Amino acid sequence: xxxxxxxxxxxxYLVAAVLFxxxxxxxxxxxxxxxxxxxxxxxxxxxxxxxxxxxxIISFEVIIAxxxxxxxxxxxxxxxxxxxxxxxxxxxxxxxxxxxxALAVGAALEEALKGGFVEAVDFQFTIAAVASGLIGGVSMxxxxxxxxxxxxxxxxxxxxxxxxxxxxxxxxxxxxxxxVWLIADSDPSLPFWLLVAFAAALGIMLVIPIGGAxxxxxxxxLNAYSGLAAAGHGWxxxxxxxxxxxxxxxxxxxILTALMSQAMNRSLPNIMFAGxxxxxxxxxxxxxxxxxxxxxxxxxxxAMLLDGARRVVVAPGYGLAVAQAQYAIHDLMDLLEERGVExxxxxxPVAGRMPGHMNVLLAEADIPYEQLREMDEINPTFRQTDVVxxxxxxxxxxxMAREADPSIPIAGMPIxxxxxxxxxxxxxxxxxxxxxxxxxxxxxxxxxLMLFADARVAANELTAALRG
Amino acid sequence: xxxxxxALTIFVLALFVGYEVITKVPxxxxxxxxxxxxxxxxxxxxxxxxxxxxxxxxxxTILGVVAVAMATAxxxxxxxxxxxxxxxxRDRGDRA
Numbered sequence: 001x002x003x004x005x006x007x008x009x010x011x012x013y014l015v016a017a018v019l020f021x022x023x024x025x026x027x028x029x030x031x032x033x034x035x036x037x038x039x040x041x042x043x044x045x046x047x048x049x050x051x052x053x054x055x056x057i058i059s060f061e062v063i064i065a066x067x068x069x070x071x072x073x074x075x076x077x078x079x080x081x082x083x084x085x086x087x088x089x090x091x092x093x094x095x096x097x098x099x100x101x102a103l104a105v106g107a108a109l110e111e112a113l114k115g116g117f118v119e120a121v122d123f124q125f126t127i128a129a130v131a132s133g134l135i136g137g138v139s140m141x142x143x144x145x146x147x148x149x150x151x152x153x154x155x156x157x158x159x160x161x162x163x164x165x166x167x168x169x170x171x172x173x174x175x176x177x178x179x180v181w182l183i184a185d186s187d188p189s190l191p192f193w194l195l196v197a198f199a200a201a202l203g204i205m206l207v208i209p210i211g212g213a214x215x216x217x218x219x220x221x222l223n224a225y226s227g228l229a230a231a232g233h234g235w236x237x238x239x240x241x242x243x244x245x246x247x248x249x250x251x252x253x254x255i256l257t258a259l260m261s262q263a264m265n266r267s268l269p270n271i272m273f274a275g276x277x278x279x280x281x282x283x284x285x286x287x288x289x290x291x292x293x294x295x296x297x298x299x300x301x302x303a304m305l306l307d308g309a310r311r312v313v314v315a316p317g318y319g320l321a322v323a324q325a326q327y328a329i330h331d332l333m334d335l336l337e338e339r340g341v342e343x344x345x346x347x348x349p350v351a352g353r354m355p356g357h358m359n360v361l362l363a364e365a366d367i368p369y370e371q372l373r374e375m376d377e378i379n380p381t382f383r384q385t386d387v388v389x390x391x392x393x394x395x396x397x398x399x400m401a402r403e404a405d406p407s408i409p410i411a412g413m414p415i416x417x418x419x420x421x422x423x424x425x426x427x428x429x430x431x432x433x434x435x436x437x438x439x440x441x442x443x444x445x446x447x448x449l450m451l452f453a454d455a456r457v458a459a460n461e462l463t464a465a466l467r468g
Numbered sequence: 469x470x471x472x473x474x475a476l477t478i479f480v481l482a483l484f485v486g487y488e489v490i491t492k493v494p495x496x497x498x499x500x501x502x503x504x505x506x507x508x509x510x511x512x513x514x515x516x517x518x519x520x521x522x523x524x525x526x527x528x529t530i531l532g533v534v535a536v537a538m539a540t541a542x543x544x545x546x547x548x549x550x551x552x553x554x555x556x557x558r559d560r561g562d563r564a
Contacts, residue, residue, distance in 0.1 A: 020508050020511075021485055021489060023504065023508070024486070024489045024490060024493075024501070024504070024505065024508075025489050025492075027493045027497055027500065027501045027504060028489075028492040028493050028494065028497075029494075029497075030496065030497065030554070030557040030559070031559075033497055033500060033554045033557070034551065034554045034555060036504070037500075037504055037547060037550045037551050037554055038551075040504060040507065040508055040547065041507070041547040043508075044507070044508070044510070044511065044513075044543055044547070047511065047514050048513065048514060048517065051514045051517050051518065052517060052521075054517075054518050054521075056518055056521070056522040057517070057518060057521030057522055058521065058522060058523055059521055059523055060521060062520050062521065062523070062529060062532070062533050062536075063517055063520050063521045063533075063536060065533065066516075066520055066532075066533040066534070066535075066536030066537040066540065067536060067537075067540045069537045069540075070536065070537035070538065070539065070540025070541040070542075070543075070544065071540050071541070071544040073537070073541040073545070074540065074541035074542065074543070074544035074545025074546070074548065075544055075545065075548055077541075077545050077549070078544070078545045078546075078548035078549035078552060079548065079552070081549070083553065083556075086499055086503070086549070086553070089503075089545070089549055090499075090502055090503045090506055090546075090549075092545075093503070093506055093507070093510075093541065093542045093545050093546050093549075094506050094509075094542075096510075096538040096539065096541045096542040096545075097506065097509045097510050097512060097538070097539060097542040099535075099538050100510075100512050100513070100516060100534075100535040100536075100538035100539035100542065101512045101535075103516075103531050103534055103535040103538070104512060104515050104516040104519060104531070104532070104535040104539075106531060107516075107519045107527075107528045107531035107532050107535065108515070108519065110524075110525065110527055110528050110531070111519065111522075111524050111525075111528050114524055114525055114528075123472070124471065124472040124475065219502070220502060223502055223505065223506055223509070226506070226509045227505070227508075227509045229509075229512070230509045230510075230511055230512040231479060233512050233515050234475075234515070235475050235479075236515075237515050238471060238475065239514065239515060240475075240478055241511060241514065242511055242512065242514060242515055243475055243478050243479050243482065244478060244482045245508050245509065245511040246509060246511065246512075247478075247479050247482035247483045247486060248482055248485065248486040248489075248505070248508065249486075249505045249506070249508055249509040250483065250486070251482075251483045251484075251485075251486025251487050251490060252486055252490045252501065252502070252505040253502075253505070255486075255487060255490050255491060256490075256498060256501070256502060259495075259498075347495070347496075349495055354498075354499050354502065355495065355498035355499060355502065356495055356496060356497060356498030356499035356500070356501075356502075357499055359495070359496045359497070359498075359499065359557075360499045360500070360553050360556070363553075363556040363557045363558070364556050366556075366558060368558055368559050368560045369496055369557050369558070369559060370559060370560055372496060374494075374495055374496075
């Protein structure tokens with residue numbers, strides 16, 4: 001390949017960095033987002049091609065082998081995974097990215113010790129290597145555990161080991177000490193590899209005590225970490241495109257993390273360390289709340305309610321994803337709209353297992369995005385709503401969140417005010433509590449009917465009953 | 469030290485650009501935003517290519533190839549899955 005001068009390489013990297021910024025900018029509207037993704041991938045392709053002109057590359061065979069294997073894995077997962085599994089898929093890719101940064105920084109260190117390409121193992125080099133090794137290691141194993149929890153390979157409930165805070169603090173202290181060792185004396189690479197190993201252990205320990213419902217926050221935080229690990233890699237190599245792209249992703253991850261925490265009215269430390277969701281309400285607690293006042297209804301009865309309604313709002317939750325009910329709900333929506341009923345969807349910011357998860361699922365079933373309403377937008381309209389259909393959501397419609405009692409795990413969380421509608425129909429398979437592990441007084445409210453069924457079966461039955 | 473400060477400058481400015489650009493993304497698109505941003509963080513691939521191809525030692529070559537494969541999976545998978553999701557978002561006009 002013809003060799004480019006360093007200045008030219010940097011100029012092409014600048015073009016790639018601009019394309020990344022434009023890519024994220026285009027994500028601000030569904031109409032431009034597809035173009036944005038294409039811009040981002042073009043920027044990546046440009047950066048890769050320019051890098052391959054580097055004179056230090058003596059053989060392309062191993063590069064091609066690595067690229068082919070990686071591309072096959074990536075493409076296979078991207079096309080084979082159902083959209084309900086998007087959170088897991090993003091977690092896996094994220095783990096790959098973080099792990100790659102940690103390994104690559106280690107390799108750069110080994111090269112430097114062999115008198116390789118780096119001019120000097122200076123302060124910038126070692127401190128960036130320490131940061132990438134720590135963050136990359138945590139992000140790799142943390143993402144793997146997040147994947148396991150979302151895929152059901154590891155229990156979704158928090159695993160609370162005794163003395164875990166002490167253990168985590170010790171692991172972190174060891175990581176810092178190894179980092180100081182590397183910065184003080186970078187001759188052997190041993191402290192770096194030990195650091196990666198301890199960081200990997202820390203990643204596992206940090207994610208296992210977090211419940212499945214808090215995974216949206218964890219995934220966006222780990223996403224931020226893998227971005228920062230890439231930026232650290234850029235500092236090690238003195239490569240501006242890595243620094244820019246890495247910090248953009250870091251910023252994206254931290255902003256989303258902050259938005260998710262706000263949407264649950266919880267602090268990040270509370271989400272990360274409190275082990276919320278470990279306790280599940282006993283039947284006795286639940287009996288106090290429900291006190292035999294729960295009314296159940298058949299699909300035919302609910303269909304009659306829908307028949308006379310002018311405005312219906314659907315509030316989807318993770319149960320919709322599990323049941324793959326999005327297409328059945330689209331059919332129901334079409335039928336209602338044919339009869340002149342106004343139908344909208346109320347999307348809580350933390351519904352599902354990832355920020356915006358519900359929007360993707362409903363888009364998959366061809367539901368126009370204009371009908372997907374954010375919480376603040378739709379909450380004032382529930383008073384004018386005849387029927388709310390809650391499909392597989394629980395904690396995000398639990399009125400107990402309005403109470404100030406700090407012993408309630410969801411206290412202060414903004415919720416969808418579905419209880420203000422004339423009738424609320426809860427489609428749910430059983431009375432089991434949501435991830436917060438507490439009973440939901442909404443189930444026993446005077447204007448609530450329970451329709452005990454799987455979300456997809458219920459949507460199909462409602463459609464059939466309305467037609468019949 | 470000059471290089472360090474230059475790199476720090478780029479880093480801090482990029483964080484601000486990221487903040488400004490990303491706060492304008494509506495919650496509707498947060499999942500594709502996350503997977504798209506995730507694909508961009510696979511830029512670490514650029515740094516791994518030279519390591520894998522330079523073959524300084526056997527150890528660095530092995531590290532390089534593994535890192536290339538992982539980063540490529542991140543990049544290719546990330547952009548493809550983002551494209552797959554984004555192509556599903558339709559407005560009312562597209563439905564007929």
